[in-house]
Structure formats: structure tokens, C-alpha cells
């Protein structure tokens with residue numbers, strides 16, 4: 595199959611492919627999604643195949659209006675309307691019970707009787723949904739397990755020849771996937787996947803308790819979002835987290851050099867300038883320690899450092915696990931398989947969310 599790269603002016607052509615049951619990747623403010631008609635089970639099956647995604651991992655349905663949600667979901671509370679009105683279009687996904695008379699296929703929901711919705715903040719993709727006249731499933735447009743794509747080039751790197759098209763909308767601004775919240779319980783909102791919309795922002799808007807799914811806080815608890823249990827965001831090269839200032843970084847780099855290892859660095863520019871050894875391959879996570887910039891560059895940096903395939907280890911700077919840092923650290927810990935550098939050079943499991 596030849597994968598067509600569409601320009602922004604060619605949305606109509608891309609929409610025709612969607613209507614024919616084909617797969618077209620689209621840009622969003624978070625990461626690129628792999629689009630297919632959510633009402634066409636055969637098309638949705640192809641999404642799982644192209645990504646190599648486990649079939650029990652449900653997909654997010656991307657909409658261009660709240661009416662599209664009302665068509666396929668039920669029990670939408672006033673609080674949920676408030677969240678959709680305030681945060682949409684934007685990086686928030688809400689989960690509702692499926693509509694008893696108009697359910698989307700079990701292929702979309704991974705066999706669950708709930709379904710996830712999001713309105714992406716991207717004019718190209720909102721237009722694509724409207725032109726297609728149907729909601730679109732849109733898992734991140736990467737091979738399952740790899741870092742999510744934040745450019746059309748990343749999409750082609752993973753899926754060229756496996757999908758029908760990709761619309762190039764440039765670089766995604768946010769860089770990690772949306773915050774996913776479970777809206778199926780009364781009087782409590784549960785965050786199943788942290789993202790740029792924070793716990794505090796959700797509480798401010800709603801005045802109801804907002805909690806994290808227990809598996810995000812405790813070990814050995816099965817996640818409620820099936821996707822969170824799979825290995826994720828991992829480049830081929832092992833990743834390790836470094837928590838601390840330039841002293842700790844120097845020690846980490848020195849330790850691996852002494853073992854004859856080739857090191858890649860993903861940290862802020864200011865700290866990189868202060869390192870004792872400066873010969874390692876480096877990708878700028880942010881200029882100063884800015885969590886928004888760092889989040890936008892995390893997946894891109896992991897892909898860049900992985901691309902030559904000659905590094906033994908990628909060392910990544912950590913951020914405080916609070917507010918916007920929660921989403922960043924959730925992705926980084928998974929990419930690093932929870933390995934932190936500590937003084938004796940061995941990793942330990944640092945998967946504790948305060």
C-alpha cells in the first residue's frame with residue numbers, strides 16, 4: 595500500500611478515504627492520531643492491525659460537536675457538560691456509558707460498555723471529521739509500544755505502507771496524549787491517564803473530588819484504562835531517568851563512559867552547558883527547566899536519540915511530579931521502564947506518585 599501525504603488543502607480527499615473505510619492519520623494538539631470511521635467496524639479493525647495494537651485496548655472517538663457524543667453515549671451529567679464546554683476543543687477525553695440503542699461497535703470499545711470521546715483542538719482535524727460526516731477513532735499513530743508521534747514524519751517512520759494517508763499539520767504543540775477521565779461514577783471524576791489538563795484544573799471547574807485511578811498511585815493494581823497496562827513509549831535504546839542537578843548528571847555520564855557505553859542526553863540547555871563532559875549526543879528538552887517545552891519535546895527527543903541505533907543508553911531529566919509534571923513523568927517512567935540512575939549505577943523502582 596502506498597501512503598499518501600496530504601497537505602492541509604487536501605482535507606476533502608482525505609475525508610473521501612475515511613468514507614471508503616480507509617485509514618488516514620491526522621494532526622492534533624497532543625499527538626498524531628490514526629483515523630478511521632468509528633461507525634465502520636471493518637475500518638476500525640484495520641487500525642488495530644496497522645498499529646499491532648492488542649484488541650482489548652479501546653479507542654478514543656474524536657468528535658467535532660457535543661451532539662456527536664450524545665448520539666453514542668448516555669448518562670452525560672451536568673458536570674460532564676461543564677467540562678466539555680470549558681475544555682473542548684482540547685486535550686481532555688471523557689468516558690461515558692455507551693448508548694443502549696446506538697452503541698458503537700465493541701471493536702471500538704475493546705468489548706467494554708463505556709466509550710471515550712475527545713474533541714481535538716486542531717482546525718484541520720475538526721474539518722476532517724466534519725467532511726467525513728462521522729466521528730473518527732484516533733489512537734496515537736505509532737506502532738504499538740513506541741513513543742507517540744508528534745510530527746507527520748514520525749507517523750511515516752512507523753506506519754509508511756501500512757496506512758492509506760497522513761495529513762501533515764506540522765508539529766503537535768503539547769506532545770503527550772490527552773488526560774483521560776472516567777465520568778461514569780456519581781460525584782467523582784477519576785483520572786485514568788494524566789495529561790496537560792491537571793487534577794487541579796478539573797477540580798476548579800467542577801467542585802467535585804477528582805482522584806487518580808489507583809494503579810497510578812499504587813503498585814500491582816490493574817489500571818482501569820486497558821491501554822495503561824501495556825508497555826509503552828519505549829525506543830529500542832534503554833532509557834534511564836536522572837533526578838538531580840549537574841553533579842548527579844556528571845556522575846551518571848561518567849559511570850556509563852567508564853563502562854565503555856555510548857550515552858544520549860535529553861535535558862535542558864542550561865544544565866547541558868554545565869556538564870563536565872560535553873561530547874555526548876544531545877537533544878534539547880527545554881531551554882530552561884520549563885515543563886511545557888519539556889513535554890512537547892519528550893517523544894521527539896526519544897525518537898531522535900534512538901534513530902541512529904548506536905547508543906547504549908538514553909539519560910533523561912526528571913521533573914517534579916505535580917501539576918503538568920504528572921503527565922510528563924507518567925510517560926517518562928514507562929519509557930524508562932521505571933529505571934532511575936542512582937549512585938551505585940543500579941536502577942531502582944521509583945514508581946511512586948505522591
Ligand code: TXA
Nearest residue numbers: 624626627652708709710733734771772819820821822
Ligand atoms: O491525545 C490523545 O488522546 C491521542 C490523540 C490522537 O487524540 N489519542 C490517544 O489514543 O492517545 P490511544 O488510543 O493511544 O489511547 C487511548 C487511551 C488508552 O489508554 C485506552 O485504554 C483508554 O484511552 N480508553 C479508551 N476507551 C476507554 C474506556 N472505555 N475505558 C477505559 N479506558 C479507555
Ligand code: MG
Nearest residue numbers: 733734742771
Ligand atoms: Mg497510544
